[in-house]
Amino acid sequence: MSSTLMSASPLPSFVGGKAFIGQGSYEVSDPHNQSKVVHTVSSVTVADVPAIIAAAEAALPGWKATSVLERRRIFLKAATLLRERTADYAAVEYAETTSSIGWSGFEQMLAAERGEIATTDKSQKAYIERCPYGVVFGMAPWNAPTVLGQRACTQPIMAGNTSILKTSEMSPKTQMLLAEIFADAGLPAGVLNIIHVAPKDAPDVVEAIIAHPSVGKINFTGSTRVGSIIAASCGKHLKPVVLELGGKAPSIVCADADLKHAVSGIMFGAWFHSGQVCMATQTAIVHESIVDEFISLIKAHAATVRASGDPNEQVSLRGLFTDASATRVKAIVADAISKGAKIAAGSADVKDNVVQPLLLSGVTSDMLIYKEEMFAPVFSVLTYKTEEEAIFIANDHDYGLAAAVWTVDTNSGVRIANGINAGMVHINGATIHDSAQMPHGGWKRSGFGRFNGIEGIREFTQTKVITINEPHPYPI
Numbered sequence: 001m002s003s004t005l006m007s008a009s010p011l012p013s014f015v016g017g018k019a020f021i022g023q024g025s026y027e028v029s030d031p032h033n034q035s036k037v038v039h040t041v042s043s044v045t046v047a048d049v050p051a052i053i054a055a056a057e058a059a060l061p062g063w064k065a066t067s068v069l070e071r072r073r074i075f076l077k078a079a080t081l082l083r084e085r086t087a088d089y090a091a092v093e094y095a096e097t098t099s100s101i102g103w104s105g106f107e108q109m110l111a112a113e114r115g116e117i118a119t120t121d122k123s124q125k126a127y128i129e130r131c132p133y134g135v136v137f138g139m140a141p142w143n144a145p146t147v148l149g150q151r152a153c154t155q156p157i158m159a160g161n162t163s164i165l166k167t168s169e170m171s172p173k174t175q176m177l178l179a180e181i182f183a184d185a186g187l188p189a190g191v192l193n194i195i196h197v198a199p200k201d202a203p204d205v206v207e208a209i210i211a212h213p214s215v216g217k218i219n220f221t222g223s224t225r226v227g228s229i230i231a232a233s234c235g236k237h238l239k240p241v242v243l244e245l246g247g248k249a250p251s252i253v254c255a256d257a258d259l260k261h262a263v264s265g266i267m268f269g270a271w272f273h274s275g276q277v278c279m280a281t282q283t284a285i286v287h288e289s290i291v292d293e294f295i296s297l298i299k300a301h302a303a304t305v306r307a308s309g310d311p312n313e314q315v316s317l318r319g320l321f322t323d324a325s326a327t328r329v330k331a332i333v334a335d336a337i338s339k340g341a342k343i344a345a346g347s348a349d350v351k352d353n354v355v356q357p358l359l360l361s362g363v364t365s366d367m368l369i370y371k372e373e374m375f376a377p378v379f380s381v382l383t384y385k386t387e388e389e390a391i392f393i394a395n396d397h398d399y400g401l402a403a404a405v406w407t408v409d410t411n412s413g414v415r416i417a418n419g420i421n422a423g424m425v426h427i428n429g430a431t432i433h434d435s436a437q438m439p440h441g442g443w444k445r446s447g448f449g450r451f452n453g454i455e456g457i458r459e460f461t462q463t464k465v466i467t468i469n470e471p472h473p474y475p476i
Contacts, residue, residue, distance in 0.1 A: 005180055006092075010040040011172055013196050014179035016055035017189020022048045026198040028096065028172065031321050031353060032309035038096055041172050043198040049208045052193055056135040056162040057214050059190025064132055064160045066188075071158060078185035085181075089146065093174040094311075097142055097321070125468045130461035132160035133216025133240075137209050139230070140175065141222045142168035142321065143276045147434070148221050149175040151451045153192055159460040161216070164193045164209065170321060172196040206230070211237050217460060218242070221278075224373075224399075224445050242449030242459055244441055246373045247278040247401035249431035250394040252384075252416060253294060254407035255287040261428065262406035263297040269404065269430040270379040271305055271357045274317045278446075279402040279432045281379055283370075284359075285390050288383040295344050295381065298359055302345040307377065309354045319353035320376060326353045329376040336360055336367040336380075344381060371397045387412075391419040400443030402431040422446075 005012065005019055012019035022044035030036040044052065082089070138152030145168060153163040167175040179194045197205045210218055210233050219242040220230045227245040234241040251266050253259070269281030286294045307317035320326045330350040337348065337360075344361035355376045363370055363380040370380070384390040394403060403422040405413045413427035423442045426433055434440055439455035441447060450459055 005183075006173065006176060010042040011176065011196065012042045013044055013052075014176065014183075014192070014194040015052050015190075016058070016193065017183065020044075020048075020052075020195075022196070024198045024201055026169065028170065031097065031170070032311070032319055034323075039173060041169075041196045041198075043196045043201065044205060045201050046204050046208045048195075049205060049212065052164060052195060053135060053209070053212050053214050055190045056164055056193050059188055060132075060134060060162045063157075063162055063188060063191045066160075074182070074185050074187050075154070075158065078181050078187070081181050081184055082177075085177075089174070089177050092177065093145060093171070096174050097145065097171050127466045127468075129464040129466060130159070130458065131464050132156075133460060133462060134161060135164060135212075135215045136161045136460055137164045137166070137215050137218045139166045139206070139218075139220045139222065140168060142170040142174075143273070143278075145171040145174040146177065149178055151456070152219055152221065153178065153194075155451060155456045156217070156219070156460040157187075157191060159457050161460055162191050162193075164195060164215075166202075166206070166209075167194060167196050169197065169199050169202070207233055210234060210239055215239065216462075219449070219451075220244075224447075227447060242441070242451065243447035244278070244449075244451060245401075245445060245447040246375075246399055247280070247442065247446050248282045248371070248373050248397045248399040249279055249402040249404070249422075250283045250285055250420070251281050251404040251406065251431060252390045252394060252420075253284060253286040253290070254405070254409070254412065254416075255289050256408050257290070257406035258408060258428070259290060259293060259297060263294060263301065265404065265406070265428075265430040266379075267298065267301055267305070269432050270359075271317065271377040272432060274307060274320060274355065275377040275379070276320065276375055277432055279434070280375070281404070281431045282374055283363075283379060283393070284381045285384055285393050286381055287390075288385055291381065291383050295359070295361065298345040298381075302357060302359070305346075305357050307354050307356050309352060317357065317377060320355055321353070323353045325375065326350050326355050329355050329374060329378060332368045332372060332374065333358065333360070333378060336363060336369045339364065339367050341367060341369070341380075346377075365396070373399065387416060391416060395419075395421045398445040401441075401446035402426070402433070404429060404431045423450075 024043040024045045028038045136156035140149040140152040153165040221244045224245040227243045308315040309319045341360045341362045344359045346358040349356040357377040400422045403420045403425045407413045417425035439450040440452045441450040
């Protein structure tokens with residue numbers, strides 16, 4: 001499989017257990033050098049959709065009947081293979097995206113729950129079965145292509161569904177590794193199907209797949225803007241959907257916080273992967289009594305963190321994925337500075353797609369940066385006097401994915417966490433955190449539904465109640 005799929009040119013899709021050449025094509029360029037073509041991709045069009053769905057449909061009866069133990073065996077083998085090939089796959093991701101080598105990773109979870117028994121009337125037993133939806137269509141982004149790609153398809157598959165995974169047009173080869181891994185692990189043909197779609201064809205192809213009667217559920221990870229389009233399409237066709245969208249993660253730093261620990265976690269949360277993470281720290285909300293020391297500590301560390309588009313330069317951060325993204329960030333920073341914000345640490349330096357890490361102080365609610373997701377190594381520091389004020393600032397935006405609270409008083413931390421409208425709040429931990437064992441998802445415009453943990457398995461099942469009744473008279 002390694003020589004026939006990952007090395008093929010153009011890069012094919014993977015349908016029905018084999019390479020699939022679609023009726024379209026596009027080129028993937030080096031994000032740091034748009035004139036350099038990394039590889040050519042064979043992409044699917046609307047005309048290819050029936051064959052893709054037919055492959056997933058054909059595999060469904062057999063996979064649905066496969067025991068949990070057999071599914072577990074395949075996933076254990078896949079996890080082993082991926083660990084063995086981590087270095088090779090990290091190199092693919094590094095070449096295709098703006099990921100650093102350290103960003104690449106994989107977490108695999110193994111869990112399943114088949115059913116429950118409910119107690120009802122004395123003359124009746126009710127069995128609550130969890131059943132797969134059928135074919136599940138998943139869409140994963142480029143910023144964590146392996147981790148987000150695997151959860152989009154593996155969790156539905158664990159639950160007994162078959163899967164169609166649409167790769168990001170920016171990282172098709174990195175996400176194609178999932179086809180190689182699972183084919184080598186023994187996953188039956190057609191259970192996992194991976195397709196590439198050219199940007200110009202994506203709206204029509206996605207709509208055609210969502211509309212198809214055999215597709216039972218959809219999941220999408222990406223921007224809130226595109227997520228709302230996906231949600232509208234699912235609503236039109238009455239299809240359930242899981243959405244994990246943007247974020248504006250706050251970190252509240254209490255007066256009693258271990259400040260060195262808090263600064264370390266906040267810098268990691270704000271600048272790791274150049275801030276291109278939905279859980280990235282966007283706002284540090286620091287008690288006014290310690291803000292000067294907080295900024296001093298950030299300044300001391302900021303000098304050691306730098307971004308570069310040169311793959312041969314040994315730096316912590318690479319560029320953003322597009323020049324347009326960097327231009328947007330530059331405009332938001334300029335808006336803040338024009339309204340009175342100050343550079344507290346780092347530099348407001350943007351060149352091509354490379355954005356240097358930056359901390360702004362003096363940010364107010366009339367500035368774009370106060371509410372907008374940055375998706376860049378840029379964050380703000382605001383101050384507060386009271387706990388209520390800190391919670392208000394933490395909630396004063398449209399997102400609710402992740403947050404953090406830094407304090408030595410755990411009771412106080414839990415109380416503050418309970419006031420924050422977010423899907424996950426970490427006490428004395430960075431906002432960037434994701435575990436295969438814990439449900440992951442957002443509130444508000446960060447989406448709905450959950451990946452990971454038992455909730456992630458249940459998300460891709462629907463309940464069926466079967467009752468067994470003893471003879472009894474009916475009142476008519």
